[in-house]
Amino acid sequence: MSGPIAGGSERMETTRMTTRCLLNIDLGELPGEDEQLYALAHVANIACGGHAGDERSIREALERCRRHGTRAGAHPSYEDREGFGRRALEVTPEVLRAQVASQCALLATQAAAVGVPIEFTKPHGALYHAANREPSLARAVVSAAKEVLGPRVTVIGPGTGALREAALAEGLAYAREGFADRATLPDGTLVPRGQPGAVITDPQVARENALRLSQGGAVETLCVHGDTQGAVAIAREVRAVLDAA
Template sequence: MPKVSLNVDLGELPGEPEELYSIATVVNVACGGHAGDEATMARAVSLASAAGAILAAHPSYPDREGFGRTSLPIDPAALEASIRDQVALFAEVARRAGARVDAVKPHGALYHDAARNDDIAKAVLGGIVLGFGGAGVAIVGPPAGALRDRTEAAGLPYLREGFADRTYRADGRLAPRSDPDALITDPSAARSQALRLAAAGTFDTLCVHGDTPGAVAIARAVREGLVEAGLLDLREAR
């Protein structure tokens, strides 16, 4: 059965637990759009590298006030430029530390909008390619949609993502964060969901959000469950 990686969104909040870096196999680092600056990026790169985790950029709409969780009306060219600048800065921070960036996962509202809107997907992918100077990286996103179509048409790897700490509706869509039960904060429930998603064989990576209440206990339970089931991809960063 195919294995999944365990990715955690980090570098977003002051005082985030360092233990999350050793639990994750992939660390998605906020690169200035919704959170983060050069200092937090450098810290995240150092902690992720020490833990042997793969590095991923985590760009967003340029929306620090709203933490990137609200759709932002922005011209596609301006969005492409913002994504380019975010990932280029993160790539440079990683380069200075002797590390490499293997993937990019859009954050928050941009993640969902890029799956629904081809113009946004084109701008996001264009910004990523420009920001990395044409170097190939994997793109992380929903199992289907415009971002996946654009990524595969460009010949780049695409990783289908599921969420261990978010609830899904009966039709398979994520419940919006406005729903009272949108977050899974019980570690055992998150572990069960992670095992179910991994066993389905339709996801390449599973996420635990670093800002979910009790994130350390949740991520630990998810990782332990995946390891015990032989479903966690433990390849280290190159």
């Protein structure tokens, strides 16, 4: 396992608000990814071998981060390539911790070679939701990331829940996240994928979503998924909203 590589002075946490809302984009997941997404993102969440990604794709993503001055983050997941990490799996906290640590270490090794610090971590897909519901899973994810990436890594996750509590208990910065390209239910949770309208593909609707979410200080970062149809156009609108704030 590689030594910690993390850094950055612009730390975010729910108890100390940043003055700037950042755009994070899930990247390094699919072949033929548009490099414009790296130029538009403040933070690239890089798939590191669980649901997608390998040494080659990770290195390419990191090199793109370096070219565009994009900050890099780990995007660990359940080890589920067949389901793209979007299926909830029965995994013990101990096994999950080892899996997340291994994925973060793969990214950290490549990051050290490229010279890009890993400043963020955000679980992917089903793990994002499962860890936020179950404290033992949240602790496994957060402690593994801290061990590999260091104590200055910022955890990205929902505004409330087990992930936030685990991050703060470990003394890590925490960035509350909203989703510019996802619809929400009245209680604020995401409309499940597969339901009509769950994924927002209209750039103007995403822009309106970004305006609503970024106002009032409820989130420190907005997400656009790199595999969303029209992701570049959506990211461009969201970035414009955040730059104008």
